[in-house]
Amino acid sequence: MQVRKKVGATLVALLSGIVAVLAASLVVVPAAHAASHSAALVVKGPNGSAYTAGHAVSLAGKEGAVLAYTFQVRNTGTTLAQYRIDIQDWAGAQAQLYDGTLLLKPLASSPDGYYTKALPPGGNQTLTVKIPIPVGTDAYEHYSTVNLYATDGAFIDSVFLVAEEPALLAGATSADLFLKNGSQLAVGGPGRTNQIVTAPTISGTQVATFTVTLQNSTAPSASIGFRLDNSYACGQVVTVKDGALDVTAAALAGTYLSPPLAKLGKRNLTVTVKNVASCAYVQLYARAKMPGGSFLQASVLEVNRAA
Numbered sequence: 394m395q396v397r398k399k400v401g402a403t404l405v406a407l408l409s410g411i412v413a414v415l416a417a418s419l420v421v422v423p424a425a426h427a428a429s430h431s432a433a434l435v436v437k438g439p440n441g442s443a444y445t446a447g448h449a450v451s452l453a454g455k456e457g458a459v460l461a462y463t464f465q466v467r468n469t470g471t472t473l474a475q476y477r478i479d480i481q482d483w484a485g486a487q488a489q490l491y492d493g494t495l496l497l498k499p500l501a502s503s504p505d506g507y508y509t510k511a512l513p514p515g516g517n518q519t520l521t522v523k524i525p526i527p528v529g530t531d532a533y534e535h536y537s538t539v540n541l542y543a544t545d546g547a548f549i550d551s552v553f554l555v556a557e558e559p560a561l562l563a564g565a566t567s568a569d570l571f572l573k574n575g576s577q578l579a580v581g582g583p584g585r586t587n588q589i590v591t592a593p594t595i596s597g598t599q600v601a602t603f604t605v606t607l608q609n610s611t612a613p614s615a616s617i618g619f620r621l622d623n624s625y626a627c628g629q630v631v632t633v634k635d636g637a638l639d640v641t642a643a644a645l646a647g648t649y650l651s652p653p654l655a656k657l658g659k660r661n662l663t664v665t666v667k668n669v670a671s672c673a674y675v676q677l678y679a680r681a682k683m684p685g686g687s688f689l690q691a692s693v694l695e696v697n698r699a700a
Contacts, residue, residue: 427472427474427544428474428543428544428545428547429468429470429472429474429476429543430470430543430547430549431468431469431470431471431474432466432467432468432469432470432474432476432541432543432549432550433446433466433467433469433550433700434446434464434465434466434467434539434541434549434550434551434552435464435465435467435700436450436462436463436464436465436552436554437450437462437463437464437594438450438591438592438593438594438697439452439574439577439591439592439593440575440593442593442594443594443596443699443700444464444465444594444699444700445594445673445674445697445698445699445700446550446673446698446700447552447594447673447674447695447697447698448551448552448553448673448674449552449553449554449555449589449591449674449695450462450552450553450554450555450591450695450697451536451554451555451556451557451588451589451590451591451695452555452556452557452577452591453556453557453558453559453577453578453579453580453590454526454556454557454558454559454578455526455558455559455578456526456527456528456529456530456558457525457526457528458525458526459523459524459525459526460523460524460525460526460556461521461522461523462521462522462523462524462554463519463520463521464519464520464521464522464539464552465517465518465519465520466478466509466512466517466518466520466541467512467515467516467517468512468513468514468515468516468517469515470514471514472514473511473512473513473514474511474512474543474544475508475509475510475511475512475544476508476509476512476541476542476543476544476549477506477507477508477509477541477542477543477544478490478501478506478507478508478509478520478539478540478541478542479501479506479507479539479540479542480500480501480506480522480537480538480539480540481537481538481540482537483535483536483537483538484532484534484535484536485527485530485532485535486524486535486536486537486556487524487525487527488500488501488522488523488524488537488554489522489523489524489525490507490520490521490522491520491521491522491523492518492520492521493521501539506542508544522537522539522554524536524537524554524556526556526558532558533557533558533584533585533588534555534556534557534558534585534588535555535556535558536553536554536555536556537553537554538551538552538553538554539551539552539554555589555591557578557580557588557589557590558580558585559578559579559580560578560579560580560581560582560585560588561582561583561585562579562582562608563610564582564583564608564610564611565582565583565584565610565611566583566610566611566683566690567609567610567611567612567615567617567683568607568609568615568617568618568681568682568683568686568689568690569581569582569583569607569608569609569610569681569690570582570605570606570607570608570617570619570679570680570681570690570691570692571605571606571608571692572588572590572603572604572605572606572679572692572693572694573590573603573604573606574590574591574592574593574601574602574603574604575593575602577590579606580692581679581690581691581692582690583690586689586690586691586692587678587691587692587693588692588693589676589692589693589695590603590692590693590694590695591695591697592666592694592695592696592697594697594698594699595666595667595669595696595697595698595699596698596699598667598668599667600665600666600667601665601666601667601694601696602663602664602665603663603664603665603666603679603694604661604662604663604664605619605661605662605663605664605679605692606659606660606661606662607619607651607654607659607660607661607662607681608654608657608658608659608660609654609655609656609657609658609659610656610657611656612656613655613656614653614654614655614656615653615654615683615684616650616651616652616653616654616684617650617651617654617660617681617682617683618647618648618649618650618651618681618682618683618684618686618688619644619647619649619650619651619662619679619680619681620644620645620646620647620649620679620680620682620688621633621644621645621664621677621678621679621680622677622678622679622680623645623677625672625675625676625677626671627669627670627671627672627675628668628669628670628671628672629666629667629668629669629670629675629696630666630667630668631645631664631665631666631677632664632665633645633649633662633663633664634662634663634665635649635651635660635662640662644662647680647688650684664677664679664694666694666696669696669697669698670698672698673697673698673700674695674696674697674698675695675696676693676694676695676696677693677694677696678691678692678693678694679691679692679693679694
């Protein structure tokens, strides 16, 4: 876990009567005594779904694509307040922060970060982070952390914005596992462990639906074992179906085994998640193995609740 540096409010120097203005923020940073620690950082889910306070939102795109994430800083306090945004890039990501079509410079990853507008109680500011997926890199996951601070440097909240490169569907083993949601590009497979698929944000009785594909990519014939780790106690209801057959109990126990699949044969399982009642999000791990082997290939199902 990275150590977050807490940086104080930007100092405004008066030199010979000339006021130096930081064009990046276009606002005046309030004095430290006016700092508010009451705020929320929320992010839109895939396909324009509702904002969530979940800890991560992932999108998938091919090399050269630019993935856009919309988030809001919300003032949940009782006084007018500003906040500081700091962005840290990982695994080759080069996040760009926008206010509408305006590229904010210096970027929020600069030492001083970006200061929001002055937000009234209950008010918010909507911003966009764009993450280009670089061409020709070995990394298959590029992500940035958006950190929210009070103007006195106190940490408030953070979210991970994940840009996933899609799976190589040709596969490379006799027990390959790929994961997708709706029309989103599939992730996972050999060598791409723990890639995340985020479902559109759910609330109330809405259901998040994932397709898990088990594929024999190399052997003349193979059965594939499957396990779904469901360790969160958030009130979620999880169902796994093989066609019309409910195989939830076997999937959760790690005893599910597909019928024999010919080379390049596939078996699709449907995983549904609903009633994420007491947590902002849940993450479930889908894993595959050859009979008698260990569960190796893993992909992550992210289900976020509406904020």
